Amino acid sequence: MEKRVVFRSRWLPIALLAPQLAITIIFFFWPAGQALLQSLLQQDPFGINVEFVGFENFRQLFNDPLYLASFRVTAVFSVLVAAFGLTISLLLAVFADRALRGAGVYKTLLIWPYAVAHAVAAVLWLFLFNPTLGIVAHWIKGYGIAWDPLLNGGDALTLVVVAAVWNQISYNFLFFLAGLQSIPKSLIEAAAIDGAGPGRRFWTIVFPLLSPTTFFLLVVNIVYAFFNTFAIIDAATGGGPGQATEILVYKVYKDGFKALDLGSSAAQSVILMMIVIGLTVLQFKWIERKVQY
Amino acid sequence: MERANPSPPPGVRAPWSARLRALLRAGRGRRDGMVENRLWLDVLTHAVLIAGVAIVAFPVYVTFVASTITAEEVLAAPMPLVPGPHLVENYKEAWLHGAGNSAAPVREMMFNSLVTALVIAIGKIAISLISAFAIVYFRFPLRMFFFWMIFVTLMLPVEVRILPTYEVVSDLRMIDTYTGLTLPLIASATATFLFRQFFLTIPDELAEAARIDGAGPMRFFWDVVVPMSKASMAALFVIQFIYGWNQYLWPLIVTTKEDYYTVVIGIKRMIAGGGEASVEWHLVMATAMMAMLPPALVVILMQKWFVKGLVDTEK
Numbered sequence: 006m007e008k009r010v011v012f013r014s015r016w017l018p019i020a021l022l023a024p025q026l027a028i029t030i031i032f033f034f035w036p037a038g039q040a041l042l043q044s045l046l047q048q049d050p051f052g053i054n055v056e057f058v059g060f061e062n063f064r065q066l067f068n069d070p071l072y073l074a075s076f077r078v079t080a081v082f083s084v085l086v087a088a089f090g091l092t093i094s095l096l097l098a099v100f101a102d103r104a105l106r107g108a109g110v111y112k113t114l115l116i117w118p119y120a121v122a123h124a125v126a127a128v129l130w131l132f133l134f135n136p137t138l139g140i141v142a143h144w145i146k147g148y149g150i151a152w153d154p155l156l157n158g159g160d161a162l163t164l165v166v167v168a169a170v171w172n173q174i175s176y177n178f179l180f181f182l183a184g185l186q187s188i189p190k191s192l193i194e195a196a197a198i199d200g201a202g203p204g205r206r207f208w209t210i211v212f213p214l215l216s217p218t219t220f221f222l223l224v225v226n227i228v229y230a231f232f233n234t235f236a237i238i239d240a241a242t243g244g245g246p247g248q249a250t251e252i253l254v255y256k257v258y259k260d261g262f263k264a265l266d267l268g269s270s271a272a273q274s275v276i277l278m279m280i281v282i283g284l285t286v287l288q289f290k291w292i293e294r295k296v297q298y
Numbered sequence: 299m300e301r302a303n304p305s306p307p308p309g310v311r312a313p314w315s316a317r318l319r320a321l322l323r324a325g326r327g328r329r330d331g332m333v334e335n336r337l338w339l340d341v342l343t344h345a346v347l348i349a350g351v352a353i354v355a356f357p358v359y360v361t362f363v364a365s366t367i368t369a370e371e372v373l374a375a376p377m378p379l380v381p382g383p384h385l386v387e388n389y390k391e392a393w394l395h396g397a398g399n400s401a402a403p404v405r406e407m408m409f410n411s412l413v414t415a416l417v418i419a420i421g422k423i424a425i426s427l428i429s430a431f432a433i434v435y436f437r438f439p440l441r442m443f444f445f446w447m448i449f450v451t452l453m454l455p456v457e458v459r460i461l462p463t464y465e466v467v468s469d470l471r472m473i474d475t476y477t478g479l480t481l482p483l484i485a486s487a488t489a490t491f492l493f494r495q496f497f498l499t500i501p502d503e504l505a506e507a508a509r510i511d512g513a514g515p516m517r518f519f520w521d522v523v524v525p526m527s528k529a530s531m532a533a534l535f536v537i538q539f540i541y542g543w544n545q546y547l548w549p550l551i552v553t554t555k556e557d558y559y560t561v562v563i564g565i566k567r568m569i570a571g572g573g574e575a576s577v578e579w580h581l582v583m584a585t586a587m588m589a590m591l592p593p594a595l596v597v598i599l600m601q602k603w604f605v606k607g608l609v610d611t612e613k
Contacts, residue, residue: 018432097347113598
């Protein structure tokens with residue numbers, strides 16, 4: 006879609022675009038270019054010796070058991086975050102859609118966690134799950150289950166998954182609720198008249214009609230788990246214990262800033278960029294589908 | 299999807315019509331929009347929702363309780379689950395002096411967070427508004443190229459280009475400055491798209507009338523475009539304010555001095571290092587409560603704009 010009526014000026018549009026373009030070039034394209042370049046170079050931490058090595062950094066990464074382990078951790082983490090995040094929020098949205106009285110109040114009471122910073126969410130759950138003073142940890146131990154996210158990798162992963170899901174529920178909930186409210190009531194009534202019970206109606210009508218929303222949220226949640234949960238990991242576990250919660254974005258940061266391995270960090274950046282591009286394309290596929298609906 | 303067929307072909311008696319009539323007769327007491335009225339389902343609905351609300355609120359409740367008791371009471375496992383009498387002194391202590399290993403007072407960190415969030419939110423809105431105006435209301439060489447350039451930034455989140463971006467900011471001597479904290483985060487593809495979509499719905503007659511009246515593009519921008527975009531701006535402001543307030547990775551690497559810590563970074567510094575025992579949890583929790591308050595208030599008080607902003611930016 007384009008405007009029929011436009012203004013004429015040579016310099017004005019460029020001047021209006023200049024601030025955005027300047028920031029884009031200086032803080033996005035230039036660093037991304039640097040990452041691409043550095044991924045092909047190897048240098049010592051002091052930047053004295055620089056050598057062109059081709060795809061050596063990538064080859065090393067994919068032969069590095071630690072990097073492959075980080076891939077695995079990221080995969081497990083994002084599957085858990087997406088699965089729990091989507092299931093819990095869908096459940097709440099279905100019931101909120103059904104509750105005629107108090108629906109607005111429930112909505113308000115369920116959306117505010119969106120406002121809590123990821124790092125703050127991590128600290129809250131860290132406090133609850135703290136092996137010595139956390140109240141939830143106390144309850145878990147009361148059931149005779151050993152619990153220590155500072156020493157046990159599985160416990161640490163549980164902690165970050167819970168914090169990440171808690172932070173993301175409100176977002177999923179809002180989109181599911183909007184999706185549910187756009188399903189024509191007549192369809193559901195027709196099924197009820199044909200004798201379908203609530204469970205049957207959900208699985209044969211509501212769930213299929215909700216699939217575009219679900220697909221969209223699935224992609225959004227995976228992007229979230231991959232990239233936006235850095236703060237949760239850093240504040241709650243610092244990637245530990247060992248590498249148990251070291252997701253890819255945390256490893257880029259750690260290798261770049263703590264280990265000063267520039268070539269490897271840059272190569273990891275490039276791999277992550279390709280993942281983002283793939284996920285963005287997927288997301289836009291969803292938009293195309295939505296247009297046809 | 300099948301269309302509703304109001305009248306069955308002659309001679310064919312729709313199998314549902316009898317049941318429908320029976321249901322209509324029986325269903326007088328039904329509430330509007332509800333398919334059936336089963337008591338147990340209503341009870342279940344509210345039970346699930348109340349449980350959901352309680353579980354979601356639980357961590358914040360415990361945080362609140364921890365912020366009202368003494369350090370010793372926090373350390374007694376299990377800690378009490380009823381608020382204590384030390385609310386005022388804990389909050390005052392954190393507000394004026396900070397806590398634990400970070401000596402920065404919450405007062406100063408909240409100020410830094412506020413500046414960061416406001417500059418990012420207003421900056422994003424301002425530069426996206428003028429970019430979208432240029433792209434929609436002008437024809438010039440490389441117009442679509444620039445548009446795609448802005449689009450591609452969606453695929454370059456700060457997490458994936460973190461080290462080279464840090465190097466740029468460091469070369470520009472922006473470490474430990476408000477400029478360094480905010481400027482690199484101000485570009486926004488989503489806001490530009492949102493305004494572009496909105497401008498395309500402004501009737502052409504308005505621009506035509508402005509041109510006939512001899513008004514230049516900037517006059518049209520200020521008198522027509524800006525007032526009409528207020529709803530989009532409000533929605534974006536809510537989302538971007540929360541985004542700015544809650545930033546973590548970027549402030550973490552571009553601030554080294556406590557003077558520039560935002561409150562989110564401050565909380566992390568309060569619990570990091572120095573070992574378990576030195577963490578003053580009652581003060582950390584008071585800080586967490588204060589850090590959550592401004593964005594939570596924005597969401598609750600501006601709920602309508604918040605929902606609009608979330609939904610619009612994902613279109």
